Amino acid sequence: MIFDFPQLLKSLQLKVTPQRLAILESMSTARTYLSPEEVQGQVQLRAACKVGLPTIYRNLEELSSQGVISKILHPNRQLYYYFCANRDHHHHFVCLVCRTVQDIHDCGCAALAGQIDGQVDVHIMQALGTCRRCCNQNA
Amino acid sequence: MIFDFPQLLKSLQLKVTPQRLAILESMSTARTYLSPEEVQGQVQLRAACKVGLPTIYRNLEELSSQGVISKILHPNRQLYYYFCANRDHHHHFVCLVCRTVQDIHDCGCAALAGQIDGQVDVHIMQALGTCRRCCNQNA
DNA sequence: CTATTAAATCGAAATCATTTCTATTTAGAA
DNA sequence: TTCTAAATAGAAATGATTTCGATTTAATAG
Secondary structure: OOOOHHHHHHHOOOOOOHHHHHHHHHHHHOOOOEOHHHHHHHHHHHOOOOOOHHHHHHHHHHHHHOOOEEEEEOOOOOEEEEEOOOOOOOEEEEEOOOOOEEEEOOOOOHHHHHHOOEEEEEEEEEEEEEEHHHHHHHO | OOOOHHHHHHHOOOOOOHHHHHHHHHHHHOOOOEOHHHHHHHHHHHOOOOOOHHHHHHHHHHHHHOOOEEEEEOOOOOEEEEEOOOOOOOEEEEEOOOOOEEEEOOOOHHHHHHHOOEEEEEEEEEEEEEEHHHHHHHO
């Protein structure tokens, strides 16, 4: 899949800067979720320009709040980010060994509304564990 | 409901200290989720002894990992804790306005296993929003 | 193509929740 | 009562994340 990142940024009313493009490209080719520092590392590799950590943080947060990338809540409390081409509502299963991500399509959230006396604005749902490949390698 | 906290602590192989009892009592009477600092505040009120923040953190984490209290992942990234008498597997809806908590009994996690190519060790699920009372007050 | 300006970036410094460290105290077993 | 491992206190450190002010730059208009 090819993404037109300049176009994407414009549609989000964000300026098309080399830093942003490098971040998006790094995210979109990563096969695992990445910490902001790791994103910086990837960006350095592919961009001539240097990108400071605050810029990385700012953009990851911006892109995440716009729904372009997703946040992973790791048990170690650090934030990780993952670029997911799937634009529908869904959640993730993350392998804590190899960091790969699988989509969860049916999160059962439809059942939520009926159980709650109030209005649900967000729901966080995430499964953590070990993917089959990593399970087998340990055995 | 009355809890025998000394007994509970013994069953967890933890020493029965005044600090722990004060933390458990504060948590069990709170009607909302509390930050560690707030727990400290509550504890000061009811305990003669002073309790340092590191002690609060250590015990909240210990009790949480033993399943006695639950952790709330707030969007502001701070950790909050909540004492929940319900010992069964369940999740929480938290009102971001008044901080009250409602149990979610059916999280739909049964559907998870089938969708994932691997082994799910933990699943985090949490609904955030506004409870009915707070919805009405805004209107 | 140049001028303009709001947005974005940089690097250094600050923030602040959380954790670590060390000395001291204490609960609970012998 | 004595002993010992566990727990606590308080101070200090940690480290991910944010803020700040100065500088640069993308994008628009002339």
